[in-house]
Amino acid sequence: MLKQEDLKVFAKELREFIINIIATKQGHLGASLGVVELTIALHYVFNTPEDLLLWDVGHQAYGHKILTGRKDIFHTNRQLGGISGFPKRSESKYDTFGVGHSSTSISAALGMAIASQLKGEDKHHIAVIGDASIASGMAFEGLNHAGVTNANLLVILNDNAIGIDPSVGALKQYLTNVKKGTQKRNNIIEALNFDYSGPIDGHDLNTLISELERLKTVKGPKLLHIITTKGKGLKQAETDQVKYHAPGKFDAKTGNLAIKPNTIQPPKYQDVFGHTIVELAKHNKKIVGITPAMPTGSSLKYMMDEIPDRAFDVGIAEQHAVTLAAGMATQGLIPFCNIYSTFLQRAYDQIIHDVALQNLPVVFCLDRSGLVGEDGATHHGVFDISYLRCIPNLVIFAPRNETELRNIMYTAQTGLKQPIAIRYPRGRGITLNWKQPFSNIEIGKGEQLKQGKQLAILSIGAIAKNVTEAIKEFDVSHYDMRFAKPLDNNLLHTIFKTYFTIVTVEDNAISGGFGSAILEFAATHNYKKTIKPLGIPDAFVEHGSIEELQNLVGLDTESLKKTFKALL
Ligand SMILES: Cc1ncc(C[n+]2csc(CCOP(=O)(O)OP(=O)(O)O)c2C)c(N)n1
Ligand SMILES: CC(=O)[C@@H](O)[C@H](O)COP(=O)(O)O
Ligand SMILES: [Mg+2]
Numbered sequence: 001m002l003k004q005e006d007l008k009v010f011a012k013e014l015r016e017f018i019i020n021i022i023a024t025k026q027g028h029l030g031a032s033l034g035v036v037e038l039t040i041a042l043h044y045v046f047n048t049p050e051d052l053l054l055w056d057v058g059h060q061a062y063g064h065k066i067l068t069g070r071k072d073i074f075h076t077n078r079q080l081g082g083i084s085g086f087p088k089r090s091e092s093k094y095d096t097f098g099v100g101h102s103s104t105s106i107s108a109a110l111g112m113a114i115a116s117q118l119k120g121e122d123k124h125h126i127a128v129i130g131d132a133s134i135a136s137g138m139a140f141e142g143l144n145h146a147g148v149t150n151a152n153l154l155v156i157l158n159d160n161a162i163g164i165d166p167s168v169g170a171l172k173q174y175l176t177n178v179k180k181g182t183q184k185r186n187n188i189i190e191a192l193n194f195d196y197s198g199p200i201d202g203h204d205l206n207t208l209i210s211e212l213e214r215l216k217t218v219k220g221p222k223l224l225h226i227i228t229t230k231g232k233g234l235k236q237a238e239t240d241q242v243k244y245h246a247p248g249k250f251d252a253k254t255g256n257l258a259i260k261p262n263t264i265q266p267p268k269y270q271d272v273f274g275h276t277i278v279e280l281a282k283h284n285k286k287i288v289g290i291t292p293a294m295p296t297g298s299s300l301k302y303m304m305d306e307i308p309d310r311a312f313d314v315g316i317a318e319q320h321a322v323t324l325a326a327g328m329a330t331q332g333l334i335p336f337c338n339i340y341s342t343f344l345q346r347a348y349d350q351i352i353h354d355v356a357l358q359n360l361p362v363v364f365c366l367d368r369s370g371l372v373g374e375d376g377a378t379h380h381g382v383f384d385i386s387y388l389r390c391i392p393n394l395v396i397f398a399p400r401n402e403t404e405l406r407n408i409m410y411t412a413q414t415g416l417k418q419p420i421a422i423r424y425p426r427g428r429g430i431t432l433n434w435k436q437p438f439s440n441i442e443i444g445k446g447e448q449l450k451q452g453k454q455l456a457i458l459s460i461g462a463i464a465k466n467v468t469e470a471i472k473e474f475d476v477s478h479y480d481m482r483f484a485k486p487l488d489n490n491l492l493h494t495i496f497k498t499y500f501t502i503v504t505v506e507d508n509a510i511s512g513g514f515g516s517a518i519l520e521f522a523a524t525h526n527y528k529k530t531i532k533p534l535g536i537p538d539a540f541v542e543h544g545s546i547e548e549l550q551n552l553v554g555l556d557t558e559s560l561k562k563t564f565k566a567l568l
Helices: 004-025 030-034 036-045 062-070 105-119 137-146 170-180 205-216 235-239 269-283 301-306 318-330 341-356 384-389 402-412 461-470 489-498 514-524 546-552 557-567
Strands: 052-055 125-130 153-159 195-201 222-227 287-291 311-313 334-338 363-369 395-397 420-425 447-450 456-459 477-480 483-485 501-509 530-536
Touching (some): 004 030, 036 062, 036 205, 105 125, 269 402, 318 334, 384 483, 447 461, 456 461, 461 557, 501 514, 501 557, 530 557
Parallel strands (some): 287 311, 501 530
């Protein structure tokens, strides 16, 4: 075991190791650099894995992974077949809880602490949570419960005043006041029956270690407030914390970002959303934009910059974002509530109870639908069609390209009388000249893209691109059905009367997805046809590039080609 006086040098080496690998292999950088000292101090003071250490979100756990037996394979981080970018129980006994979505650590650590009590085990339970994640409702539910238990729980609030984008809300202001020393009384955490200590410098190893040693002897729920700098140790990452949250490739020595080739490319779908909402909102004063803590990732930041009074970052609060949108819609506003497909899972009851049941015209923009790549199983947006399709009143649309995204956004603000979910993928579209004049899309209307004789392929969303390429040499029909709900029944009757074999293609789970909707249609109307649904199988898809993962599930162009050929 290293001596305490050697830990400072060790911290420098750990930081350099993380920077060197992430510079070429990519991943989340700033958060892990910010907790290097904390990570070392925690593993120095506590007896992991006997003591249970949980990382909220887990994007800051690279140091933890490196210190717990994964240094030699850290270069495989987030790559196909490599280690996960987040703590994962199946990967290591030091990863006590699987994460990726935020604000779960307090509840999970409390659950473990109560289990230890019931089993008569004497161990420590430590949840490390960031300032943006602790502001989420779920974290407060955990604190509220923990405060009336005598569970041996230590919550470490890693306060760097930023999430991916700058933290927002009254709690952030409160924490700032605590740091300034102007909020000594009325400590929220003490009011919840926690023993509060701090704020302390989270980069000072000696202070951290002595405070953690002291807290080991304190019984019951306790919270240590530490102040850190996101990106600590790499100048650019400290200065441009938003960019260096996950900067892509960069020069490990200078910190400069890799220069991207100067070629004209189609836009990212998120930017089509971001620019289009600004364009529409300038003309339609009823439009408001909402994001739960993802202004940069969703590109709602364009509207926040141009029309700040009508664009809201509500923090990591998906449930609140949806019900806030519902409230606004009751008053005649047209809320565009932009939530990553995977994070909308958190707000399921709000979609049903607060929006759909009251048939409120909220426009859900589900970015990052389909396979998202290196973030892996926690982040793929492959369930939304299934979890939304069973909800009455809700329209579900998936654009196959940028123009379709723009036009459905345009259509949604022209007096739609019901909620709509628009799902679109991570990454770039296919159209260079994408800023065309708007036109209306008829709700529930599909489109034929190619005419052929041998079979009919029905796709939904941007995966149409792979289908189009795969069928170039085949005599088949291709339909972009566009709406998973309502289905284009007229078009479907024509298709079912014309073809014997029908293939459906989607980047959503086959279970309950678009293909299931077509099977239900066939069963309802007594069509006895061969229907082959292609999509995500009934298993969690791991991490890798989107292309690799599409290949794994048979949705890349070559795999589709083989499947179609076998059916001809
Ligand atoms: C439920 C959920 N919503 C949104 C996200 C996206 N997200 C990942 S990290 C992050 C910011 C976390 O900030 P903080 O807790 O302060 O940790 P830091 O990055 O500063 O260490 C967000 C919004 C998520 N992972 N989970
Ligand atoms: C940890 C986390 O949840 C986010 O940082 C997420 O990785 C962002 O994903 P995008 O890169 O698709 O915006
Ligand atoms: Mg933070």
